[in-house]
Amino acid sequence: MQTVIETKSLCKTYGRQKAVDHVELHVPQGSVYGFIGPNGAGKSTTMKMLLGLIHPTEGQVFLLGQEMTERNRLALLRQTGSLIETPSGYLHLTGQENLQVVxxxxxxxxxxxxxxxxxxxxxxxxxxxxxxYSLGMKQRLGIAMALLGSPKLLILDEPTNGLDPAGIQEMRDLxxxxxxxxxxxVLISSHLLGEMEQMVGFVGILHQGQLLFEGxxxxxxxxxxGSFSLRVLQPQKAAPVLKGRGIAPRLExxxxxxxxxRDEELAGLxxxxxxxxxxxxxxxxxxxxxEEIFLSLTQTQEVK
Structure with missing residues (x-):
């Protein structure tokens, strides 16, 4: 599968703190890739390195099949649209006029x-x-600015932040x-897994600067x-069925x-x-x- 973004041993250190620690991303062409992690995990720092806004301490960035260097950075970024942090715009101008400026x-x-x-x-x-404009409209205007020129890659940093439920749904659909x-x-970051599940096909989970999962x-x-809650009218009749499948009946x-x-096991039960x-x-x-997934993934890595 062809990748649009790839990083190799990407690191960013501030003093003694490693904000990004040997991250290796692989973003497939034509996908919506969710970059997920709690605030402070290193998502924005990674995205800024992808856009050449800050220099890596170590490692390489490949965009659109080419390693990004000082020589080709501007040429690659002309094919990339981005919305990092708060969307910018002149409040006294119309949406049309803002887009004309950009x-x-x-x-x-x-x-x-x-x-x-x-x-x-x-x-x-x-x-x-x-x-x-509402905040949701400003976010969409920011995305419109990023889309000018038909970029092959769109990088969006927490575009649903601060939106009301209706604004979040509009952004998800978009x-x-x-x-x-x-x-x-599209590479989109968020600290909310539930949001991502409704719009992405691929996921990278970042925690304390390290990529715990990608797939x-x-x-x-x-x-x-996680677990399931099964509501029944007569729990005493269900108990023998659960015991017969090695499940201790627990009423909560x-x-x-x-x-x-697994789905097949659950359907049969x-x-x-x-x-x-x-x-x-x-x-x-x-x-x-x-947080529970992070713990699960961390434990899995430790077992390996």
């Missing part, structure tokens, strides 16, 4: 503005002053459809699978607690409980928190 700075024809406004659903608000709508590969979302979901808040199970006459009312899945 298009002129990038050397992009102004006719491209209509295309990016359509992608981020701001066409109807193009002539409103940005000072009147980003999930970005490769199909624009042809761009498909499906692979990660194996790590995040009116529901039987089941351990993490629920069917057997239903056939016992226990009266299945509902099943609830409990995913592990990001």
């Amino acid at each position: 298009a002129d700075l990038k050397g992009v024809p102004r006719r491209d503005i209509a295309r990016v406004l359509e992608i981020v659903d701001l066409t109807a608000d193009r002539n409103r002053k940005v000072g009147q 980003i999930a459809n970005m490769p199909a709508a624009t042809g761009a590969t 498909s979302l499906r692979e990660l979901q194996r790590h995040s699978r 808040k009116g529901a039987l607690t089941l351990p993490p199970l 629920v069917r057997a409980v239903a056939e016992s006459g226990a009266g299945v009312v509902g099943l609830t899945a409990h995913s592990k928190s990001l």
Whole structure:
């Protein structure tokens, strides 16, 4: 699989603190890649190194199949759009006027503005002053600025930060459809795993500057699978079924607690409980928190 971003032993040290510690990313072409970790994990530092905004202490960055150097940095960045931290914009100018400023700075024809406004659903608000925009609209305008010139790569740092639920949903839909709508590969960071699960296909988990996991979302979901709560009308009839499958029946808040199970095992167990006459009312899945996944991944590494 061809990669659009690749890093080799990427490090950034500030004094004695290693903010990024030998990170090796592999972002597949045409994907939405979720870069996940708690605040302070090193996500923004890594993204700034990818964009040449800060220099690595050690290691290499490859963008679009080429190692980034001082000689080719600007040429590579012309094919890259980014939104790092707070979106910038002139509040006294309209969305259209802000995009005209950015298009002129990038050397992009102004006719491209209509295309990016359509992608981020701001066409109807193009002539409103940005000072009147909601935070979600400002974020989408920032993405429109990044999309000017049809970049092959889009790097977004926590674009859902501070948004209300409606704004988060709009951003999820926008980003999930970005490769199909624009042809761009997307690298997006967040400290919220739940947000990422609804828009990405690949994931990298960063913790204390180290990459603990990289792979498909499906692979990660194996790590995040938690317990299940099975509500039944007659727990006493379900108990023998659970015992017969090596599961100790445990009743909590009116529901039987089941351990993490594969889909096939879970389906078979629920069917057997239903056939016992226990009266299945509902099943609830409990995913592990990001912190629990970190602990699980760390323990796995230690065992290896």
